[in-house]
Amino acid sequence: MHKLYLMTRSEENYIKTIFHLGRKGTQEVATNAIAELMETKPSSVTDMIKKLSEKNLVNYKRYQGVSLTSLGTKTALGIIRKHRLWEVFLVEKLDFSWDEVHEVAEQLEHIKSDKLIDSLDRLLAFPKFDPHGDPIPDKNGGFKERDRDLLSEVPINTVGVCVGVKDSSATFLKFLDKNGIALGNQIRVKEREEFDGSLNIEIDGRNLQISHVIAANLYIKTNDEI
């Protein structure tokens, strides 16, 4: 049953938004939240939700919020897979920087062709994570969230590798570039300033002072796996 292939771009964007807002679609999402993230009006969201509900992509009872059905979740994962594979492609093959890829991937994620996306996957050697450290669902929607922690929440002296960003806005990513912070960097948390939560870290040898806001948007994978 592949209705997936006759979805409009707009429908796909709503499904994706509901997925992201509702912890992978499991949680109920508020109409207003969707409207805000999509920069549209709540009344438009209600209209679309009804349509998606007709198509069995979301569970909906008026005034009760919306969540994805299993078909909706599958659809969302397909779009996210495409988005993230294209992001990898742009960085690996076309030398885009990680702050430039999202906008273009927003367009490319709507291209319909299974063969295209599976070939792309192969060309890129089946990457597991996108340039921002987010996991790439496989062909069947399989998804393994990497075990990771926010830099702002690990204890002093934790050592690990920077594996992702929480905020992946161009502004934040460019800031990281400017300060020489990139995925793969070795990080050690040396000191936490109680007053403002800022951190003194050692990153690939250098010392660096970063604010709490920055630390709260950087993921590390610690070495203390058992």
Add this chain to the structure above:
Amino acid sequence: MHKLYLMTRSEENYIKTIFHLGRKGTQEVATNAIAELMETKPSSVTDMIKKLSEKNLVNYKRYQGVSLTSLGTKTALGIIRKHRLWEVFLVEKLDFSWDEVHEVAEQLEHIKSDKLIDSLDRLLAFPKFDPHGDPIPDKNGGFKERDRDLLSEVPINTVGVCVGVKDSSATFLKFLDKNGIALGNQIRVKEREEFDGSLNIEIDGRNLQISHVIAANLYIKTNDEI
């Protein structure tokens, strides 16, 4: 003046169709011809032509047909450049066959990003022709039509290289595959049957009998350049 970037997919498809029907937009194109090629109704075409005329993309006087303005031509060349570069990408990097690329390229040609297309161009080493032998406009719309002849129209004993197809439908392309005819093949016209216009050719060593219809859809570049 880059209105180009706020064109809808539908507008782009009309512009492209007018370009193809009107010998690169120079000739006047009939409403019905556009409608037929785009599988839409003449009344819809008239509506769109008015809109494109407003935007200075076409020259239009009612009942007199339509042609591209210089802005329209530039736009068309940009879309065709994208279409053909994506076709090369699909064949060269993703192992698509030449009969599979067109459909996907029809989608990809509407992705908006100068950086994307110029990087793609570089990745592919600035190809001059697409998988069907059609020329790829450069960044500035520069376009050199290759000197070539239809196999059906060259004299007996002409020798050349197969450099393109006129009909690039999947059906025809698959037929060529089945008969081992591909771009780059060395061809010599050995005999022309007066009765039905069929040809006896030598192609990369082998002998092959091809109907007039086939010959009339294959381009060769002869070796008799001065």
Add this chain to the structure above:
DNA sequence: ACAAATTTTTAGATTTGCCTAAAATTTAAT
């Protein structure tokens, strides 16, 4: 508990791209 504030839905418009049916214009045929 119940009024006030917030959220969500409905009702009614708008825009884009398409349609059908009918009218206007051009082209072809006698």
Add this chain to the structure above:
DNA sequence: ATTAAATTTTAGGCAAATCTAAAAATTTGT
């Protein structure tokens, strides 16, 4: 030169996706 045929445009409508304004339902605060 008229008439007939074909082409093209207009008029009026429809579906998708959006909006504003108003009504309905839920949540919050005292």
